[in-house]
Amino acid sequence: MNRTGLVAFLLSTSMAWSYVPLDPAHPNIHRSDYANVQFLVNQAVAPGLNNANGSAWITSDSDPLGAIAGALSTWSGIATSALQFAPAGTTAAVNTPTDRQNVIVFSDTPANRSLLGSTVLALTTCMYMASDGAITDSDIVFNPAYTFSTSMAYNTVDLQAVLTHELGHALGAGHTTVLGASMFQATSYNDNHQATLSPDDIAFAASRYPAQGGNGNGILIGKATLSNGSPIRGGAVTVLDPSSGITIGSLTSLTDGSFEFQAPPGNYLIYVEPLGGYVVPANLNIPSSTVVDTNFQSTFLGGNDNPSMVNLTAGASLSVNIQADGPPPMFQTPYLATDSAGSSGDMVLFERGPVSISSGQAADILISGPGIDPLTEQDLQILGAGISIRAGTLRKDTISLNWQPVYRVTVDIAPAAISTLGTLVLSKGSNLATFTGVFAVGQAPAASIQP
Amino acid sequence: MVDRSDLIVTGQVTRTWTAWDDQRQYIWTHNEIAAHTVDKGSPIQKVVVSEPGGVVDGVGMRVAGMPNYAQGEEVMLFLERMPNGYLRTLGLGQGKLRVAVDGRVHLTQTGADLIRIRGARPGTALESLEALPASQVRQLVTRLVQQRQSGRQQ
Numbered sequence: 001m002n003r004t005g006l007v008a009f010l011l012s013t014s015m016a017w018s019y020v021p022l023d024p025a026h027p028n029i030h031r032s033d034y035a036n037v038q039f040l041v042n043q044a045v046a047p048g049l050n051n052a053n054g055s056a057w058i059t060s061d062s063d064p065l066g067a068i069a070g071a072l073s074t075w076s077g078i079a080t081s082a083l084q085f086a087p088a089g090t091t092a093a094v095n096t097p098t099d100r101q102n103v104i105v106f107s108d109t110p111a112n113r114s115l116l117g118s119t120v121l122a123l124t125t126c127m128y129m130a131s132d133g134a135i136t137d138s139d140i141v142f143n144p145a146y147t148f149s150t151s152m153a154y155n156t157v158d159l160q161a162v163l164t165h166e167l168g169h170a171l172g173a174g175h176t177t178v179l180g181a182s183m184f185q186a187t188s189y190n191d192n193h194q195a196t197l198s199p200d201d202i203a204f205a206a207s208r209y210p211a212q213g214g215n216g217n218g219i220l221i222g223k224a225t226l227s228n229g230s231p232i233r234g235g236a237v238t239v240l241d242p243s244s245g246i247t248i249g250s251l252t253s254l255t256d257g258s259f260e261f262q263a264p265p266g267n268y269l270i271y272v273e274p275l276g277g278y279v280v281p282a283n284l285n286i287p288s289s290t291v292v293d294t295n296f297q298s299t300f301l302g303g304n305d306n307p308s309m310v311n312l313t314a315g316a317s318l319s320v321n322i323q324a325d326g327p328p329p330m331f332q333t334p335y336l337a338t339d340s341a342g343s344s345g346d347m348v349l350f351e352r353g354p355v356s357i358s359s360g361q362a363a364d365i366l367i368s369g370p371g372i373d374p375l376t377e378q379d380l381q382i383l384g385a386g387i388s389i390r391a392g393t394l395r396k397d398t399i400s401l402n403w404q405p406v407y408r409v410t411v412d413i414a415p416a417a418i419s420t421l422g423t424l425v426l427s428k429g430s431n432l433a434t435f436t437g438v439f440a441v442g443q444a445p446a447a448s449i450q451p
Numbered sequence: 452m453v454d455r456s457d458l459i460v461t462g463q464v465t466r467t468w469t470a471w472d473d474q475r476q477y478i479w480t481h482n483e484i485a486a487h488t489v490d491k492g493s494p495i496q497k498v499v500v501s502e503p504g505g506v507v508d509g510v511g512m513r514v515a516g517m518p519n520y521a522q523g524e525e526v527m528l529f530l531e532r533m534p535n536g537y538l539r540t541l542g543l544g545q546g547k548l549r550v551a552v553d554g555r556v557h558l559t560q561t562g563a564d565l566i567r568i569r570g571a572r573p574g575t576a577l578e579s580l581e582a583l584p585a586s587q588v589r590q591l592v593t594r595l596v597q598q599r600q601s602g603r604q605q
Contacts, residue, residue: 023513097477097512110534115477115503118455118531119542120516125477125503128511169515185516282518282544282559289521 019204020174020183020251020284022126028133029126029172034083034209037170039140040091041068042105051144052108059149059156067150067160068104074197075167080206080215080264083171095139097127102137102170104163108144116143121187122162124169138170152190161187161194173204177236177249177279179354180421180440185283186353193356193440196419199246199264200437207262217262218312222320224257224272226296231257232324234281234292236273238423238436239312241266245385245420247437254290267309269383272322273298273434277333278353298434299324304427329431331371335401336424336438339364341410345398356440359386360415364408365439368401372426375407384422384439386414419443453595456529456541458492460484461550461585464524465497469505472535478512479537480505482520484528490592500530501537518544518559525550527585550585557581 021027031037045068048060058064065088072085088104095105095112105112116123120143127137140163142148149156161182168183176183178200180193187194197205206215220239224232235252237259246266252259274294275281281292301322302308310320335350341362348366357363367375377394393410400406422439425432453459466483482500489495502517518540520526529546530538540546548556558581580588 022515023511026511026513029511029513098475111474111476114533114535114537114539117533117539117541117543119545123514123516126513128513130506130509130511174515280558282547283516285513285515285517285519287519287521288524288549288559 020176022172022174023285029128030133032134036084036086038086039102040089043090043092045106056147057144059153062150071160071163071167074164078202078205080211081209082211083205083209095141097125097137100137104140106142112141121146121157122166124166140166155189158192161192164195174285175283176200178247178437179278180437191356200248203248216314217264219317220261222259224252224322227323227325232293236275239263239268239270240383241268242383247421265312265314267311269307270301271298272324296324296326297329298432304432329433332369334367334369334372337366354438354440358442359413362412364410366406366408368404368406373405379428381425382422385420387422388412452529453592456491457532458530459490459592460486461488461527462486464520464522467522469507477503478505478507479503490589491596516543518547554584555582556585556588
């Protein structure tokens with residue numbers, strides 16, 4: 001290896017990120033055309049489009065071009081970022097990754113089915129120059145094995161939510177450790193919360209492509225270590241402002257445990273948690289040959305018994321170090337569901353991933369999984385703006401899941417004009433686990449928001 | 452996952468390389484696996500699992516969520532055959548279980564690049580396989596394969 005190559009390698013592996021890059025081994029993948037990113041929409045994209053088997057691919061009641069415009073303007077509307085998408089043009093071109101055209105395509109060909117496989121909903125092929133990481137072409141390809149809609153039709157996937165996520169990849173973002181963010185790795189049928197950017201997604205755009213006058217963020221720099229002093233490599237670090245719900249995640253360096261955050265001004269809790277459960281290293285494109293430290297439990301700055309708050313101001317740079325302790329918590333990632341407040345024994349669909357709930361209402365949250373039982377109200381905490389557990393409502397439901405008891409608790413969610421996230425904290429004695437941004441709280445209906 | 456797999460093998464990654472496809476359209480990373488056991492599909496000694504992405508001649512291609520392999524890794528794989536003839540890891544990385552030196556399997560990936568979240572439903576939850584001995588997982592797989600085959604014969 002020549003000297004230049006060695007230096008580049010060392011820089012890339014010890015770098016700390018404000019977000020999870022598309023490829024941790026090549027963290028500099030970026031767009032140089034960020035001020036005017038031009039996407040083209042293949043002319044076949046239309047309501048009522050069928051795949052090659054004659055099955056519905058885009059439902060006839062959908063407005064795919066409107067959804068595409070919506071996704072582009074969502075990323076363009078970040079005040080703290082210089083990022084702008086041009087209005088989408090149309091083209092007869094398909095996804096040719098070497099033609100330097102960014103194309104959104106629904107094209108059912110053997111080549112695309114081979115590229116997509118049977119389970120992915122859509123993907124983005126990002127071509128880049130290995131020398132400087134500049135993206136030269138990014139095509140977004142939708143899977144003909146699924147039905148997409150813009151109407152939340154039953155058993156369909158929300159087109160705008162998927163496209164918003166894929167556009168993040170086209171900008172160089174990888175998957176995130178924040179479960180309710182648009183850049184989280186998975187979605188559900190009839191769920192469009194990922195069409196809205198969370199503060200975590202916005203932090204990526206603002207730090208990768210800051211606005212000309214600056215992004216107004218502060219910077220947190222630090223290092224996560226185990227109690228024996230060794231670095232935590234590949235730990236998920238989160239800053240969370242409980243009063244605003246702003247939740248931003250990143251990874252510690254894969255070599256020395258350092259981290260660097262950009263976040264809007266606020267009063268933040270900071271914690272480090274091990275990858276595992278909902279998000280494992282491969283979800284973040286961390287090579288399987290890379291060592292990731294997971295033998296510890298979620299630990300807050302200042303300790304879990306009395307976490308410290310850090311006040312971050314615009315333009316300031318703060319240094320914080322977190323020391324985490326083991327062992328990993330005895331309970332596993334829970335199954336979660338929501339239901340009407342106060343109900344019991346209902347049929348509900350459990351998810352292993354983020355759960356969407358609307359603000360301005362009360363709702364039951366259902367929790368189940370190995371190690372969860374027995375559960376008391378003292379074991380549960382939800383960190384987020386306007387989300388509170390109603391005292392005395394935790395109870396065992398009459399249903400069970402995989403032979404595990406199901407617990408219900410009623411939460412009250414204040415009306416909110418913007419989407420926000422809630423983080424579940426489960427603790428039992430000295431065991432503590434965090435499920436960052438697992439509750440995606442949608443905007444309240446306009447009528448329920450106080451002027 | 453057993454139903455959707457064309458091939459289920461346990462083996463070791465012996466070689467990894469990247470190349471353009473025949474049409475010079477996409478870059479693929481190919482991973483050669485020396486198969487110790489085959490629990491579904493025709494007996495075979497060597498398989499090549501291909502995933503999109505990689506770097507060739509200074510040009511990189513990256514697709515989020517694609518599974519990756521390291522030379523020397525012991526793995527249990529659930530593979531599906533693509534229209535272009537390539538074998539790919541089923542459900543992206545969900546079909547790749549790493550076999551640790553103690554013989555236990557570990558999940559390498561949960562849902563990936565907007566894979567649809569699977570809620571709780573009948574069947575064996577993938578997560579329940581975590582840290583089970585590979586021999587036990589193979590028994591489970593073999594039993595399911597046999598059940599499906601006898602069901603088809605009836």
